[in-house]
Amino acid sequence: MNAIIGQPIRRREDIRFITGRGRYTDDIAVAGQTYAVFARSPYARAKIRGIDKASAKALAGVIEVFTGADLAAGGIGTLPCGWLVKSTDGSDMKVAPRPPLAIEQVNFVGEPYAVVIAATAAAAKAGAEALEADLEELPAQAALATAMEGVQIHDGIEKNLSFHWSIGDQAKTDAALKAASHITTLTFANNRLIPNAIEPRACVAVYDAAADEITLTTTSQNPHVERLILTAFLNLAPEHKLRVISPDVGGGFGSKIFVYPEETAVAWAARALNRPIKWTADRSEAFLSDAHGRDHLTTAELGMDANGTFLGLRVKTRANLGAYLSTFGSAVPTYLYATLLAGQYKTPAIYAEVDGVYTNTAPVDAYRGAGRPEATYVVERIVEAAAREMKIDPVEIRRRNVIREFPYETPVALVYDIGDYEQSLARALKLADVAGFPARRVAAEARGMKRGLGYACYIEACGLAPSKIAISLGGGVGLFESGEIRVNPTGSVTAFTGSHSHGQGHETTFAQVVASKLGIPMDQVEVVHGDTGRMEYGLGTYGSRSLAVGGSALVRSAEKIIAKGKLISAHMMETTPDEVEFDEGVFTARGTNKKMTFGEVAFAAYVPANYPEGLEPGLSEKSFYDPVNWTYPAGTHIAEVEIDPETGVVEVVAFTAVDDFGEIINPMIVEGQVHGGVAQGIGQALLEHGIYDDDGQLLTGSYMDYAMPRADDLPSFKVETTVTPCTHNPLGAKGCGEAGAIGAPAAVMNAVTDALGREDVAMPATPERVWRALQGV
Amino acid sequence: MNVSMVVNGEACEIEAAPNALLVDVLRQTLRLTGVHVGCDTSQCGACTVRMNGRAVKACTVLAAQADGSEVTTIEGLGAPGALHPLQAAFQETHGLQCGFCTPGMIMSALDLIESGERLDEAKVRAGLDGNFCRCTGYHNIVKAVLLAAGANA
Numbered sequence: 001m002n003a004i005i006g007q008p009i010r011r012r013e014d015i016r017f018i019t020g021r022g023r024y025t026d027d028i029a030v031a032g033q034t035y036a037v038f039a040r041s042p043y044a045r046a047k048i049r050g051i052d053k054a055s056a057k058a059l060a061g062v063i064e065v066f067t068g069a070d071l072a073a074g075g076i077g078t079l080p081c082g083w084l085v086k087s088t089d090g091s092d093m094k095v096a097p098r099p100p101l102a103i104e105q106v107n108f109v110g111e112p113y114a115v116v117i118a119a120t121a122a123a124a125k126a127g128a129e130a131l132e133a134d135l136e137e138l139p140a141q142a143a144l145a146t147a148m149e150g151v152q153i154h155d156g157i158e159k160n161l162s163f164h165w166s167i168g169d170q171a172k173t174d175a176a177l178k179a180a181s182h183i184t185t186l187t188f189a190n191n192r193l194i195p196n197a198i199e200p201r202a203c204v205a206v207y208d209a210a211a212d213e214i215t216l217t218t219t220s221q222n223p224h225v226e227r228l229i230l231t232a233f234l235n236l237a238p239e240h241k242l243r244v245i246s247p248d249v250g251g252g253f254g255s256k257i258f259v260y261p262e263e264t265a266v267a268w269a270a271r272a273l274n275r276p277i278k279w280t281a282d283r284s285e286a287f288l289s290d291a292h293g294r295d296h297l298t299t300a301e302l303g304m305d306a307n308g309t310f311l312g313l314r315v316k317t318r319a320n321l322g323a324y325l326s327t328f329g330s331a332v333p334t335y336l337y338a339t340l341l342a343g344q345y346k347t348p349a350i351y352a353e354v355d356g357v358y359t360n361t362a363p364v365d366a367y368r369g370a371g372r373p374e375a376t377y378v379v380e381r382i383v384e385a386a387a388r389e390m391k392i393d394p395v396e397i398r399r400r401n402v403i404r405e406f407p408y409e410t411p412v413a414l415v416y417d418i419g420d421y422e423q424s425l426a427r428a429l430k431l432a433d434v435a436g437f438p439a440r441r442v443a444a445e446a447r448g449m450k451r452g453l454g455y456a457c458y459i460e461a462c463g464l465a466p467s468k469i470a471i472s473l474g475g476g477v478g479l480f481e482s483g484e485i486r487v488n489p490t491g492s493v494t495a496f497t498g499s500h501s502h503g504q505g506h507e508t509t510f511a512q513v514v515a516s517k518l519g520i521p522m523d524q525v526e527v528v529h530g531d532t533g534r535m536e537y538g539l540g541t542y543g544s545r546s547l548a549v550g551g552s553a554l555v556r557s558a559e560k561i562i563a564k565g566k567l568i569s570a571h572m573m574e575t576t577p578d579e580v581e582f583d584e585g586v587f588t589a590r591g592t593n594k595k596m597t598f599g600e601v602a603f604a605a606y607v608p609a610n611y612p613e614g615l616e617p618g619l620s621e622k623s624f625y626d627p628v629n630w631t632y633p634a635g636t637h638i639a640e641v642e643i644d645p646e647t648g649v650v651e652v653v654a655f656t657a658v659d660d661f662g663e664i665i666n667p668m669i670v671e672g673q674v675h676g677g678v679a680q681g682i683g684q685a686l687l688e689h690g691i692y693d694d695d696g697q698l699l700t701g702s703y704m705d706y707a708m709p710r711a712d713d714l715p716s717f718k719v720e721t722t723v724t725p726c727t728h729n730p731l732g733a734k735g736c737g738e739a740g741a742i743g744a745p746a747a748v749m750n751a752v753t754d755a756l757g758r759e760d761v762a763m764p765a766t767p768e769r770v771w772r773a774l775q776g777v
Numbered sequence: 778m779n780v781s782m783v784v785n786g787e788a789c790e791i792e793a794a795p796n797a798l799l800v801d802v803l804r805q806t807l808r809l810t811g812v813h814v815g816c817d818t819s820q821c822g823a824c825t826v827r828m829n830g831r832a833v834k835a836c837t838v839l840a841a842q843a844d845g846s847e848v849t850t851i852e853g854l855g856a857p858g859a860l861h862p863l864q865a866a867f868q869e870t871h872g873l874q875c876g877f878c879t880p881g882m883i884m885s886a887l888d889l890i891e892s893g894e895r896l897d898e899a900k901v902r903a904g905l906d907g908n909f910c911r912c913t914g915y916h917n918i919v920k921a922v923l924l925a926a927g928a929n930a
Contacts, residue, residue: 010868017876018864018883020811020851027810198815198823198911199877250813250877251911283816503875503912672871672917679914703820703909711915712902740914 004516008668011508022248025202026280036279037124039114041106044140044360044696056131061123068101080233081325082476093163096154098324100261107323110288140360142696144320147357160358173351176312180303184386191763192295192690199250200281203263205270220246221256222540229259246530249502254366258327287701293367295320308392312349322363329365336371342410343379344421345401350411360696368741376458380746416632417727424658428636432656450643454750456743462735463548463631482536483553484622489606491599492524498538499550505669517558519585544735555730556623565601571612631734635659637743639751648771656718663732677740683709685748785853793840800824800835811851811880822908825881832888851880863925872921874912886922896926
C-alpha cells in the first residue's frame with residue numbers, strides 16, 4: 001500500500017468539476033431565498049451625513065435596508081485584526097475601528113455603508129442604486145509614498161502610522177555595513193496585486209428559528225476561523241449557534257482567509273429578517289473590496305567584503321495596510337516578511353524596520369506567499385545586483401554565502417531545520433541549460449533581441465505554526481490542525497480535516513496519506529472538509545500548511561487507530577498487544593499464523609462480543625497536531641527572457657523551478673501548485689498592478705484594466721524537485737503552495753535587468769516601462 | 778417573453794425577461810450550475826457554452842438571442858463514467874485545480890479541437906486567451922487540449 005505515497009494519482013474531485021457537478025456557494029438555491037446588494041462608497045474618504053432608507057424601500061421587491069447603525073444597535077462589533085504587532089517603543093499597533101458597514105466615515109472606494117435586501121437580485125441592485133446617501137467628500141490620502149506626511153485618515157492615528165516595527169540587531173548591522181568594503185543599495189517597490197480568484201466571494205445565510213441557529217455557507221479558506229471571529233469578536237451569535245460551511249471554493253490565494261463585512265452583514269440580516277439571504281460579488285466589487293496584496297516601498301543595503309562575502313543587510317520598508325487592518329494585515333509585512341530576509345545565506349547581521357501605514361485604499365492582507373515573496377524580492381534582487389557590481393558570477397556569489405550546515409539559526413528569529421540549497425541550484429543550472437545561455441544570447445542579439453537570465457534562490461517558512469511561538473509573537477489563535485479518522489463498522493473510513501481545499505486536491509492527497517497508513521484501498525477513504533458542523537475545530541488552509549500540519553494530524557490519528565486495533569486484535573488472537581504487528585492493513589500475531597484484517601478489527605470494535613475487558617467499543621480517533629517549528633521549503637528558480645527593444649515587450653522564453661518541498665505525496669499535484677504559483681509570480685513581474693489615482697479611485701478595477709496572465713502570456717515550465725525531508729513532522733513534508741509566487745518575481749526581474757543592463761526597472765515590467773528604460777526617457 | 782431552446786439535447790421552453798442573459802437562464806431557471814460567472818466584462822470565459830456548435834460567452838448573449846438555438850453546457854458534454862475525451866484529458870493531465878474556470882475552459886477548448894486546425898502549443902495558448910485560469914498557470918490545460926486533440930486526430 002505504501003506504493004500509494006509518492007504516486008501521481010489522478011484527482012478524485014476532478015470528476016465533479018469536469019462534469020459541471022461542483023457545488024460552489026452561488027450554486028446553492030434555498031427555498032424563499034432573498035438577495036443582498038451592498039451600497040458602496042464612490043469616494044476614497046467621506047463623512048456619512050445621512051442615509052435615506054425610504055429611497056430604496058420604495059422600490060418594488062425591496063424588503064429592507066440595513067445600515068452600520070442598525071448592525072451596531074444589533075450588537076455587532078468591529079472587524080478585528082488577528083495579529084497584534086508592537087512598535088519598537090513597546091506600544092501596541094494603532095487599530096482603526098472597522099464596522100462591517102461604515103457608520104460615520106467611509107475610507108476607501110468600495111467600502112460598504114448599507115445593504116439592501118430584496119426578493120430578487122435585480123431588485124436588490126436597483127435598491128442599492130436608488131439608496132440616497134448624503135456623503136460629504138473629504139480629502140483623501142491614497143499614495144503610499146506620501147502617506148506619512150499627508151492627510152490624517154483616522155482620528156488619533158498620527159502620520160497614518162499603525163506601527164513602526166523592527167527585527168534584528170541594529171547596532172551589529174550598522175557596524176557590519178560600516179566595515180564593508182562594498183555596499184550595494186537598491187530602492188524599489190513591490191507592486192500592489194489584486195488576488196482575483198476566478199470565483200468571486202459569495203455567501204448564503206439561513207436562520208433556523210426553531211434551533212436559533214445560523215448556517216452560513218461562504219467562500220472561506222478557514223470556516224472555523226470565520227466562525228470564531230464572527231462569534232467571539234463580532235457577537236453575531238454564540239459560537240455553537242453558528243455553523244459555517246465552506247463548500248467547493250473556486251480559488252483563494254489568501255483572499256478568502258479573511259472575515260469580510262459582507263458575510264457578517266448578510267448572516268446578521270438573515271436572522272433579523274428570518275429569511276435566507278444570498279450575496280454574490282460581481283467582479284467589479286471583488287476588485288474594490290477583496291483584500292489586496294503586497295504594496296511595499298523598500299530600501300535595502302547589502303554590505304560585503306572584497307570577496308563578496310555578505311556582512312550585513314539593512315532593510316527599511318514602508319508597507320501599505322490599506323484603510324483598515326484586515327484579519328492578518330499586520331502579520332504579513334512583519335513576521336511573515338522580515339523573518340525571511342536571511343534567505344539562503346549566512347549574512348551574520350540583519351536589521352529591518354517596517355512602517356505599517358494606512359491609506360485610503362482597500363485593505364491589504366495575505367496574498368499567495370504573503371510577505372515571503374516581498375522578502376525574496378529584496379534578498380534576491382540585491383544579491384544579483386551585488387554580484388553585478390562586484391563582477392562576480394551570480395551563481396558564484398550565492399555559493400560563497402550559502403548556508404550549508406543545519407540546523408541554522410538566522411539573525412531574524414528562525415531556525416532552519418534542514419535543506420540542501422546547492423543541490424537544487426545545481427539541478428536548476430542543468431535543467432535550465434545555463435551553460436548554453438551565452439550562445440542563446442548571441443543568437444538573440446543577431447535577431448535584434450535582448451536576452452537575459454535571472455536567478456532566485458528562495459527560502460520560505462511554511463507549515464505555520466508552532467502555536468506557542470505564534471501566540472507569543474502576537475498571533476490571536478493557535479496554529480495547530482485537527483484530523484479525525486472514523487472507521488466505519490464495514491472497515492471503510494471517513495477522514496475529517498480542519499484544512500480546506502480550494503483547488504489543492506486534499507480529497508486525493510489526504511486519502512493517499514490515510515489509505516497508506518491504514519493499509520486499505522484509497523476508495524475506502526472519504527475525506528471531508530469545510531464544515532464546522534462536521535469536523536473538529538481547525539485552522540484552515542493558507543501558508544502552504546495543509547499537508548505538513550493537517551496531514552500530520554491525520555497520521556497521528558491513524559497511529560491511534562492502529563494502536564487500538566492492536567488491543568482489539570491481540571485479545572481476539574489470544575496474544576498481547578506488543579506481540580501484534582500491523583502491516584499493509586493486516587494485524588498479525590507474531591510467530592503464529594493468526595491474522596486479522598483491518599475490516600475484521602473494525603467490525604469487532606462495533607460488535608464487541610469477544611472484546612478486551614475495559615476497552616471502549618468503537619474505532620474513531622482524533623488528533624490536534626501542533627508543529628514544533630516552521631517548515632522551510634527552498635529552491636532555485638531561473639527565468640530566461642527576451643526583450644524586443646522596438647516595443648519593450650518582455651517574453652519569458654523559459655522558466656525553470658527546482659524546489660525542495662520535503663517528502664511528496666502526489667507529485668502531479670505538487671507540480672500543478674508550482675505552475676500556478678509561477679504564473680502568479682510572472683504576473684506580478686510583468687503584468688499585474690493594482691493602481692489607485694491620487695484621489696483614491698481604483699484605476700484597475702476590471703479585467704480590461706488589470707492585466708491577468710492569459711495562456712499566451714506564459715511559457716510551459718520546467719519543474720523538478722529535490723528532497724530533504726522535514727525533520728519534525730511525521731510526513732517529512734514542507735509545503736508547496738506558494739513557492740512559485742515567491743521565487744518567480746525576483747527571477748524574472750533579475751532576467752529583465754540582466755537583459756537591459758540596468759537595475760532601475762520597476763515591477764510590473766510593462767512594455768512602456770521597458771521601452772522607456774531602453775530609450776532613457 | 779417565451780424562449781425555446783434545445784439544451785443538452787432536451788427541448789425546453791421558458792419564460793424570460795427581454796433583458797435576461799443566457800447565463801442567468803441557464804444557471805437560475807434551468808439550474809445548470811456548471812456554467813459559471815467569474816466577471817462582468819466578458820473577459821474571464823467561465824460562462825462559455827456552445828450555441829449552435831460554436832463557443833459563446835453566455836454572459837454576453839441575451840436569452841432572447843438563443844431562441845431556437847441548440848445549447849450545450851458542460852453538463853451535456855459527458856457524465857461520470859461516460860466522460861468526453863476532453864474532460865478525461867483534463868483529469869489525466871491535472872488540467873484543473875479549483876475547477877471554477879474548468880467548464881468554460883473545456884467548452885472553449887472543444888471549439889479549438891473541432892475547428893479542424895492542426896493544433897500546437899502556441900495555437901492552443903492563443904486559442905484559449907479568452908479564458909482565465911488563476912490556478913494552473915495554463916501549463917496542464919495546454920497539455921490536456923493537445924492530448925485530447927491527438928486522441929481525436
